[in-house]
Amino acid sequence: MYSVGIDIGGTSIKSGIVDEDGNILAQSAIPTVPSKGFELMVKEMAEEVDKLLSDQKISIDKVKGIGVGIPGIADNNSGIVRVAVNLGWRNVDLRAEFKKYFNTEIGLSNDANCAALGEQRFGSGRGFSDVVFVTIGTGVGSGIVVNGKLVAGNGSAGGESGHIVIVYDGNPCNCGRRGCWEAYASATALIGPTKKKMEEYPDSIMYEIAKAEGKVSGRTAFRAMDAGDVPAKEVVEQYLDYVASGLISLTNVLHPEAFLIGGGVSHEGDNLILPLKAKIDEYVHTSGMYPEVEVKQATLGNSAGLLGASALV
Amino acid sequence: MYSVGIDIGGTSIKSGIVDEDGNILAQSAIPTVPSKGFELMVKEMAEEVDKLLSDQKISIDKVKGIGVGIPGIADNNSGIVRVAVNLGWRNVDLRAEFKKYFNTEIGLSNDANCAALGEQRFGSGRGFSDVVFVTIGTGVGSGIVVNGKLVAGNGSAGGESGHIVIVYDGNPCNCGRRGCWEAYASATALIGPTKKKMEEYPDSIMYEIAKAEGKVSGRTAFRAMDAGDVPAKEVVEQYLDYVASGLISLTNVLHPEAFLIGGGVSHEGDNLILPLKAKIDEYVHTSGMYPEVEVKQATLGNSAGLLGASALV
Numbered sequence: 175m176y177s178v179g180i181d182i183g184g185t186s187i188k189s190g191i192v193d194e195d196g197n198i199l200a201q202s203a204i205p206t207v208p209s210k211g212f213e214l215m216v217k218e219m220a221e222e223v224d225k226l227l228s229d230q231k232i233s234i235d236k237v238k239g240i241g242v243g244i245p246g247i248a249d250n251n252s253g254i255v256r257v258a259v260n261l262g263w264r265n266v267d268l269r270a271e272f273k274k275y276f277n278t279e280i281g282l283s284n285d286a287n288c289a290a291l292g293e294q295r296f297g298s299g300r301g302f303s304d305v306v307f308v309t310i311g312t313g314v315g316s317g318i319v320v321n322g323k324l325v326a327g328n329g330s331a332g333g334e335s336g337h338i339v340i341v342y343d344g345n346p347c348n349c350g351r352r353g354c355w356e357a358y359a360s361a362t363a364l365i366g367p368t369k370k371k372m373e374e375y376p377d378s379i380m381y382e383i384a385k386a387e388g389k390v391s392g393r394t395a396f397r398a399m400d401a402g403d404v405p406a407k408e409v410v411e412q413y414l415d416y417v418a419s420g421l422i423s424l425t426n427v428l429h430p431e432a433f434l435i436g437g438g439v440s441h442e443g444d445n446l447i448l449p450l451k452a453k454i455d456e457y458v459h460t461s462g463m464y465p466e467v468e469v470k471q472a473t474l475g476n477s478a479g480l481l482g483a484s485a486l487v
Numbered sequence: 488m489y490s491v492g493i494d495i496g497g498t499s500i501k502s503g504i505v506d507e508d509g510n511i512l513a514q515s516a517i518p519t520v521p522s523k524g525f526e527l528m529v530k531e532m533a534e535e536v537d538k539l540l541s542d543q544k545i546s547i548d549k550v551k552g553i554g555v556g557i558p559g560i561a562d563n564n565s566g567i568v569r570v571a572v573n574l575g576w577r578n579v580d581l582r583a584e585f586k587k588y589f590n591t592e593i594g595l596s597n598d599a600n601c602a603a604l605g606e607q608r609f610g611s612g613r614g615f616s617d618v619v620f621v622t623i624g625t626g627v628g629s630g631i632v633v634n635g636k637l638v639a640g641n642g643s644a645g646g647e648s649g650h651i652v653i654v655y656d657g658n659p660c661n662c663g664r665r666g667c668w669e670a671y672a673s674a675t676a677l678i679g680p681t682k683k684k685m686e687e688y689p690d691s692i693m694y695e696i697a698k699a700e701g702k703v704s705g706r707t708a709f710r711a712m713d714a715g716d717v718p719a720k721e722v723v724e725q726y727l728d729y730v731a732s733g734l735i736s737l738t739n740v741l742h743p744e745a746f747l748i749g750g751g752v753s754h755e756g757d758n759l760i761l762p763l764k765a766k767i768d769e770y771v772h773t774s775g776m777y778p779e780v781e782v783k784q785a786t787l788g789n790s791a792g793l794l795g796a797s798a799l800v
Contacts, residue, residue, distance in 0.1 A: 247776050256776040304641055318740070320638055327742030328617055331777040338736035341655040342671075342729070351770070358655075416655070422664075423651035427631070427740060429640030457664070463560050463569045464644040 176232055178223055178240040179484030181288065182206065184260045187215075189222045191230055191237075192484035196296030198477065200226050208262040213271065215261070220275035239279030239487025240272060243288035243479045249330045250282055250486070256329070281486030285479050287324050287333055289472075290317025292482025293434045297474035302431040306424055307472065308335065310417070311437035313348070314356040318428065324486075336360070340419045355423075358416035361392030361439050367412065368395045371405045379403035396442050414446070418453035425454060425467055436472030447471050489545055491536055491553040492797030494601065495519065497573045500528075502535045504543055504550075505797035509609030511790065513539050521575040526584065528574070533588035552592030552800025553585060556601035556792045562643045563595050563799065569642070594799030598792050600637050600646055602785075603630025605795025606747045610787035615744040619737055620785065621648065623730070624750035626661070627669040631741065637799075649673070653732045671729035674705030674752050680725065681708045684718045692716035709755050727759070731766035738767060738780055749785030760784050 176199070181188045183206060190201035202222050207215070223240065227233070242248075246258025253269025269280045283291075290307030299305040299319070307317045314336030318325040326332055336356035337349050344353030345363075357363055368390050372380050379398040384390045395413070398406030421433055433454075439446060451469040458464050474481060489512070494501045496519060503514035515535050520528070536553065540546070555561075559571025566582025582593045596604075603620030612618040612632070620630045627649030631638040639645055649669035650662050657666030658676075670676055681703050685693050692711040697703045708726070711719030734746055746767075752759060764782040771777050787794060 316740075320633065325633055325638070325741070327740075328744045328780075329742065329776075329778040332738075332740060332742035334739040334742075337739040338651065339732050340652055342653050342657070342732060344655070419652050419655060423736070424740065425645075426647040426650040427629075427640075427645060427737065428638070429642065429645035429647075431641045463642075465642040467641070 175238045176236055177238050177484040177487050178226075179480040179482070180219055180223070180240065180242045181285070181479035181483055182242065182244055182258075182261065183285075183479075184245060187219060187222075188480050189219065189226060190480045190484065191226050191232065192481060196481055198480065200230050201480065202226060206261070208260065212261075212263055212266045216268070216271045217275070220272065223276070234276060234278060237278055239281060240276060241281040241283075241288070241483035241486030242268060242272070243285045243483040244268070244282060245285050247330060248282040248284050250326065253280065253282065255282065279487045281483070283324060283326060283483070283486055284330065284333075286315040287317040287326055287330070288482035288486070289436060289474075289478040290319055290333075290434070290482065291324055291485045292474055292478035292480070293436065293472050294319045294322070295485045296481050297478060298434045298470040298472050299432055302468075304428070304430045305432045305434050306335070306428060306430045307434045307436060308421070309437035309472075310359060310435060310439040311361055313362070314360050314420075315437075316424075318430075320428070335420065335424060338420060338423055340416065340423065355416070355420035359413070359420055361437075363416075364392040364395060364409070364413055365390055367409050368406075371395070371409045375405040378405045380406050392439060396445060400445070410445075411449075414449045415453070417446075418450050421450060421454055421469075422457045425457065429464065430467060431465075432468035432470055434470050434472050436478065440471050443471060488551045489549055490551050490797040490800050491539075492793040492795070493532055493536070493553065493555045494598070494792035494796055495555065495557055495571075495574065496598075496792070497558060500532060500535075501793050502532065502539060503793045503797065504539050504545065505794060509794055511793065513543050514793065515539060519574070521573070525576055525579045529581070529584045530588070533585065536589070547589060547591060550591055552594060553589060554594040554596075554601070554796035554799030555581060555585070556598045556796040557581075557595060558598050560643060561595040561597050563639065566593065566595065568595065592800045594796070596637060596639060596796070596799055597643065597646075599628040600630040600639055600643070601795035601799070602749060602787075602791040603632055603646075603747070603795065604637055604798045605787055605791035605793070606749065606785050607632045607635070608798045609794050610791060611747045611783040611785050612745055615781075617741070617743045618745045618747050619648070619741060619743045620747045620749060621734070622750035622785075623672060623748060623752040624674055626675070627673050627733075628750075629737075633741070648733065648737060651733060651736055653729065653736065668729070668733035672726070672733055674750075676729075677705040677708060677722070677726050678703055680722050681719075684708075684722045688718040691718045693719050705752060709758060713758070723758075724762075727762045728766070730759075731763050734763060734767055734782075735770045738770065742777065743780060744778075745781035745783055747783050747785050749791065753784050756784060
């Protein structure tokens with residue numbers, strides 16, 4: 175049997191046919207054009223899927239179902255997308271619309287949840303049934319998988335781990351509240367402390383790095399640390415402690431087998447993964463009888479969403 | 488069909504026969520005597536269960552199984568109790584030991600998880616499938632139920648929500664780390680701020696309350712607030728904000744249908760529940776399209792553990 179995954183992004187909509195081992199047999203991409211409106215967008219997705227299936231000579235009765243990843247709030251129970259700002263969708267019945275074209279199971283979830291399921295099933299989380307996927311980039315997002323199934327919360331409103339408060343009354347967050355993990359652990363949150371440290375240390379290598387990149391970014395301190403810059407190392411160490419604080423809070427609540435780390439910052443690789451693992455180990459070992467929690471870099475990259483969507487059905 | 492619940496506490500071991508609606512048909516209690524050792528303790532529990540069943544003329548083939556709540560780390564997958572300090576148990580195979588006496592399903596979990604399941608199935612959470620039970624007393628404990636099933640984490644090490652960090656580098660916690668929710672939201676954590684405020688306001692009614700009770704406790708500020716004391720109200724308001732901070736973090740992660748609040752502080756009733764509900768509402772409404780989260784006072788009291796244990800099978 176096969177599954178179809180559709181990953182709706184801000185610029186393109188990817189569709190793919192996936193086998194039970196997570197191999198993408200065929201895929202295609204069309205541009206995301208919200209001005210076409212909901213019904214036409216779904217019609218074009220259905221046409222893409224039809225084309226892929228006929229190219230691969232796979233009949234629809236060999237397809238378990240179609241899973242769709244959405245950049246917004248998508249409730250798999252009702253089949254309704256409550257809101258997807260960038261698509262201009264609000265309270266649209268995605269399941270019913272797809273059912274006009276396909277007599278098969280239709281699953282939907284938000285993009286971070288799909289990526290979590292994709293990584294758990296086919297990527298860095300293969301072999302684990304309980305994982306938390308954390309994507310660290312412009313913001314901090316997450317998806318929770320327990321017993322191989324998404325834990326999306328009532329109305330699919332859970333998995334917003336970026337907004338747990340780690341610093342009571344702390345830095346303002348984009349969400350309107352204060353002290354959220356995202357306000358300390360996102361790539362964006364690295365920029366302020368990097369600039370501040372640069373002001374304190376006018377000789378820091380961070381100046382060269384920033385000049386070469388044209389700006390101070392979430393990478394500046396990491397690259398300067400690699401080049402032996404001590405102030406940059408301090409910035410990174412403080413940052414990693416904030417990242418770890420949130421991961422340890424999630425460990426207390428969910429104690430997954432593994433954290434799977436994706437997003438732009440995950441490309442720091444061992445610079446990020448090893449210190450985070452050490453900090454979580456310290457917590458787990460202090461508390462005594464608890465099993466270890468692995469920390470792994472996500473491996474599927476841009477395919478995680480499509481593969482995870484296919485695993486919704 | 489019936490189930491048997493056993494709730495092992497620090498002073499007594501309660502056993503009961505429970506029907507499918509959560510009615511306790513018969514129950515008994517024996518003292519907890521750890522010095523008897525693991526095997527004899529289980530033998531005596533088995534005898535209690537035998538007695539209850541024969542008194543009620545219920546044969547063992549009418550019993551779905553026996554669930555046991557443990558004050559410690561109990562892993563329902565393996566059947567092993569990793570550690571129960573107050574019982575002197577360490578890595579004992581509880582399931583195998585019970586199987587010597589009963590050819591039926593044996594479930595086990597820790598006491599907070601059992602209470603969570605009991606409240607969800609038969610108490611304040613009836614009608615909800617996704618709840619987080621939070622017990623606020625000397626410490627802060629929790630149990631998570633998703634789709635009517637416990638989410639206990641790997642090695643049953645999850646559900647320790649009292650140790651999510653809400654104040655980075657904040658007050659020391661009993662767990663050895665800093666800034667945990669428990670260090671701000673437990674009844675114990677109310678004592679320090681109450682004393683501090685009393686020093687600032689020598690005319691506060693809190694002095695009378697404390698004198699009548701013989702000490703400053705987690706109740707002092709609440710009782711003085713009820714009597715119209717303004718400084719006490721400030722203490723309570725700050726405290727409620729800390730409690731709400733943790734609940735909102737858990738909402739971000741899990742978005743349950745309801746929080747069920749138990750433990751000593753829950754007896755404050757509407758003084759506690761209504762402001763917490765208002766603070767969570769404010770968060771949920773700000774974030775837009777998310778469903779509300781109910782906040783309810785736990786109703787089963789001391790029976791929650793026994794009922795929840797019976798629901799493990």
